[in-house]
Amino acid sequence: MYKVKVNEHHLFEIDKNNINNQEEKFDSIVVKDGEFHIIHNHKSYTATVLDANYTEKTFLIRVNNNEYNIQVQDKFDILLQQLGMGNLKNKKVNQIKAPMPGLVLRFEKNIGDTIKKGESVLILEAMKMENMIKSPGDAVIKNILVKTGQAVEKNQILIELE
DSSP states (O other), X not given: OEEEEETTTEEEEEETXXXXXXXXXXXEEEEEXXXXXXXXXXXXXXXXXXXXXXTTTEEEEEETTXXXXXXXXXXXXXXXXXXXXXXXXXXXXXXXXXXXXEEEEEESSOTTOEEOTTOEEEEEEETTEEEEEEOSSSXXXXXXXXXXXXXXXXXXXXXXXX
């Protein structure tokens, strides 16, 4: 089962051919990558995926020249929500720690920079490999606690965020 929120206002529960516990029959074909032709209740629709964030399960879709923001929850998201753990990905992160011992090679961002989740912040060399350390969430860099060329230990705080 999936829970689908459209434009923050409309919520649908989809399970196989059922939408909100009513059987829906439709036919669809892939026209090209990211574009679909759908027939539902004898009406024709063209759907195009304009943007897809598979990590966050959010999509921007155009259907017959109308744009819709879609947010999808799968059975695991629903279970986490039922267990009271649905807000884990919204947890504020205050620091970036070294995931392994290594040597700080260079910084990709500076103090005061706004960073997005998944954006590269610094490069850490470990076992002769360069490892991109990414931001765990959206934040602003408050303080950098290490210097280029400095050796760091696992779990050492590298950067403070606000």
